[in-house]
């Protein structure tokens with residue numbers, strides 16, 4: 455028997471309105487028996503009294519019926535907009551349960567939409583991503599996924615693999631036409647193109663992680679170079695303690711600011727004083743924790759003293775491991791254009807935190823760097839979740855096995871298996887191949903009512 459599920463679709467608590475969602479075969483009966491609305495026109499709203507089984511009017515509500523196949527879940531569905539009083543919501547929910555409904559599991563509506571073929575798995579996941587999006591970029595990309603852009607991309611990659619496999623397997627069926635060298639090269643070229651596309655998606659998995667939160671920008675450098683002064687200049691208030699004696703900052707401070715479209719969390723590094731946390735960087739103000747969590751470093755130096763000052767080797771390594779902007783501070787006291795001799799030269803800017811000069815250009819450079827690492831202004835971007843990331847890696851493994859085995863000339867029967875496996879990974883991403891455990895985990899992360 456197909457059950458009818460219900461859940462509150464709006465946040466719990468007092469509000470002007472609340473929406474209770476119902477999905478399943480009882481939808482029509484509830485419209486008729488609780489709302490005195492027989493055969494309502496689908497998608498049309500009706501203002502009615504909601505009556506409990508005991509004949510009590512619980513609230514004046516607006517209902518909308520959606521017919522099977524034309525609803526979010528694909529089943530008959532009913533939405534009840536009642537007044538947003540938790541007591542009313544509880545009374546109606548209890549009454550609906552008396553009428554045979556049960557409370558939905560987290561994500562169950564979206565799971566039904568997936569199982570009934572209304573959406574595929576990347577689209578289902580994008581529903582959760584839309585709800586959880588913390589900034590405009592993440593939201594825009596989640597909306598793209600919901601429209602099926604990621605699914606289309608995966609399908610096109612899968613089609614290319616299938617085409618390749620068909621062409622290879624033709625030789626298995628007709629072994630007398632040995633694979634000529636030209637075909638071999640063509641196949642390899644095709645696989646390499648597919649690998650590139652998958653690698654681009656992997657890069658986007660990293661960016662997706664960045665978009666799930668504020669970008670963490672950590673100030674780093676020797677004591678007394680003006681990190682806290684810069685932090686204050688950006689935060690607009692005297693939040694960080696500034697002192698002309700070295701090592702004044704005793705704990706780390708955070709401040710959220712918006713640069714362009716991006717929310718960043720600016721972190722003023724502490725003078726490290728907890729030995730267990732100490733990074734092997736004598737004299738540098740940055741804890742291991744701050745360094746690990748940074749998405750981007752602002753490396754502040756004192757522009758007024760002759761440079762370069764010797765920096766610990768570990769610090770140099772660290773600063774090269776992440777995107778870094780070099781800030782030559784105190785330029786009011788004298789300017790120089792020192793730049794470290796690194797493989798990848800960091801972008802650099804001269805500023806004065808106390809005179810507040812150079813800050814506009816600094817923000818522009820920072821924005822450029824953030825755009826480089828998030829790279830979300832292109833039309834070909836998607837949100838790529840951790841689940842996708844793992845499957846893309848598996849798919850890439852299969853393709854490199856394919857390349858390896860065909861080099862070893864082990865025969866098309868064997869190399870072709872790797873292409874089947876690669877396609878299967880894509881099937882799992884799209885949701886053509888699933889298992890209950892995976893769906894439980896995936897939809898379990900949703901909120902109830904979605």
Ligand SMILES: Nc1nc2c(ncn2[C@@H]2O[C@H](COP(=O)(O)OP(=O)(O)O)[C@@H](O)[C@H]2O)c(=O)[nH]1
Nearest residue numbers: 678679680681682683696697698784806807808
């Ligand atoms: N002239 C000048 N002094 C600065 C500038 N920025 C910071 N200072 C001074 O440098 C000293 C150390 O600054 P602070 O921000 O505490 O450095 P931190 O140890 O790196 O956090 C303070 O006396 C500041 O007033 C600047 O742009 N110009």
Ligand SMILES: [Mg+2]
Nearest residue numbers: 681682702703
């Ligand atoms: Mg400081």
